[in-house]
Amino acid sequence: MSTASSSNSSQHHIMGVYNRAPLAFERGRGARLFSTTGEEYLDCVAGIATCGLGHAHPVLVDALKTQGEKLWHVSNIYTIPEQEVLADKLCAATFADVVFFTNSGTEAIECALKAARRYHAVAGNPERIDIIGFDGSFHGRSYAAVNASGNAGYLDGFGPRLPGFVQLPFGDFDALKAAIGPTTAGVIIEPVQGEGGARALTEAQLVELRQITRDAGVLLIFDEVQSGMGRTGKLFAHEWADGAEPDIMCVAKALGGGFPVGACLATHEGAKGMTPGTHGSTYGGNPLAMAVGTAAFDAINTPELLDNVKTVAGYFTQQLNGLKDRFPDVVLDIRGKGLLIGIKLASNNREFMGLARDQQLLVAGGGDNCVRLLPPLNLTLAEAQEAVAKLEKTCEVVRAQAAA
Numbered sequence: 347m348s349t350a351s352s353s354n355s356s357q358h359h360i361m362g363v364y365n366r367a368p369l370a371f372e373r374g375r376g377a378r379l380f381s382t383t384g385e386e387y388l389d390c391v392a393g394i395a396t397c398g399l400g401h402a403h404p405v406l407v408d409a410l411k412t413q414g415e416k417l418w419h420v421s422n423i424y425t426i427p428e429q430e431v432l433a434d435k436l437c438a439a440t441f442a443d444v445v446f447f448t449n450s451g452t453e454a455i456e457c458a459l460k461a462a463r464r465y466h467a468v469a470g471n472p473e474r475i476d477i478i479g480f481d482g483s484f485h486g487r488s489y490a491a492v493n494a495s496g497n498a499g500y501l502d503g504f505g506p507r508l509p510g511f512v513q514l515p516f517g518d519f520d521a522l523k524a525a526i527g528p529t530t531a532g533v534i535i536e537p538v539q540g541e542g543g544a545r546a547l548t549e550a551q552l553v554e555l556r557q558i559t560r561d562a563g564v565l566l567i568f569d570e571v572q573s574g575m576g577r578t579g580k581l582f583a584h585e586w587a588d589g590a591e592p593d594i595m596c597v598a599k600a601l602g603g604g605f606p607v608g609a610c611l612a613t614h615e616g617a618k619g620m621t622p623g624t625h626g627s628t629y630g631g632n633p634l635a636m637a638v639g640t641a642a643f644d645a646i647n648t649p650e651l652l653d654n655v656k657t658v659a660g661y662f663t664q665q666l667n668g669l670k671d672r673f674p675d676v677v678l679d680i681r682g683k684g685l686l687i688g689i690k691l692a693s694n695n696r697e698f699m700g701l702a703r704d705q706q707l708l709v710a711g712g713g714d715n716c717v718r719l720l721p722p723l724n725l726t727l728a729e730a731q732e733a734v735a736k737l738e739k740t741c742e743v744v745r746a747q748a749a750a
């Protein structure tokens with residue numbers, strides 16, 4: 347077809363589902379992105395918390411090149427030793443006993459929800475199908491994922507809501523206790539909401555959630571697609587609380603450092619319904635993804651990198667709260683955990699993102715009129731300082747515009 351008449355000529359043949367910024371990049375290095383028009387940006391988006399080690403990290407580039415010359419893809423009808431390497435590492439570092447590899451976060455969610463229903467089905471309780479989710483959550487874009495998050499904007503026009511999904515207010519555990527019943531299969535929640543605007547559960551809430559679900563005999567699923575892989579200064583955000591291990595956990599984004607890899611982790615018990623033939627993926631866990639994922643995991647799961655996250659996050663928290671004090675007319679709240687930071691704004695967050703771009707700073711949007719800072723986990727303090735200075739300038743511009 348050549349009848350499209352968009353004013354943006356280069357987008358003729360791209361399905362129009364994104365609200366894109368008028369900006370394209372040709373290369374990146376660490377926390378720097380270089381645009382096709384030759385400008386340099388400080389990247390506090392990192393592919394939405396995905397390039398955890400920044401752009402073109404030499405260890406990842408090397409892993410990609412080395413494996414790229416050996417073997418990319420064979421199919422899960424064969425044994426894939428590269429999967430066992432990464433699965434061993436993930437299980438050694440977490441509550442999990444087994445891993446299913448995917449290409450994205452949404453697919454990890456699909457696996458988790460299917461595992462939760464199968465768990466009850468094989469125990470003789472096939473009526474237990476309900477998945478309880480929370481307002482403001484984001485679990486991806488498949489039918490199951492949009493029904494689990496319940497965001498009307500993602501459900502509208504796609505036919506009837508799927509049966510077996512329940513939504514509650516974020517963090518309302520009285521409502522949760524009341525909602526769990528004989529048809530409940532599991533509860534899904536992000537320990538720190540990402541797209542919803544960087545809202546974090548407290549450590550006490552994480553523990554309470556574990557207790558409620560355990561007592562009720564339903565599965566607890568943590569969606570750590572955004573909050574995991576070092577983002578909060580622990581390998582996974584739920585580790586901030588003692589005794590809050592889930593039955594199932596979804597991981598993706600930074601797991602591949604920018605290469606598409608996701609994973610659904612579970613205990614033996616949580617995965618007991620997932621027997622041969624119940625699930626699968628053509629690409630999931632291919633040798634190329636596993637090689638890059640293993641290199642990213644080894645680089646992220648170090649005390650040095652996790653300490654860096656805590657240090658840089660501490661600096662941001664202090665400085666951003668200072669900005670909030672100096673610009674109470676612009677900044678309403680600083681929230682989040684680690685380097686998953688939300689800045690709630692008084693004026694439109696999309697406009698703020700554009701004004702930050704004018705300062706050569708990239709920040710992400712978020713729910714509740716937030717912008718999010720999701721920089722690479724190896725961001726230096728000097729780079730964090732630069733980001734704060736650019737945010738301060740942006741706040742000045744916002745203030746001046748409001749006064750004009």
Ligand SMILES: *Cc1c(COP(=O)(O)O)cnc(C)c1O
Pocket residue numbers: 449450451452453455484485486487536540541569570571572573598599
């Ligand atoms: C990004 C994200 C997803 C979906 O991951 P995709 O790779 O886009 O499918 C799911 N859950 C959370 C918390 C996310 O941030």
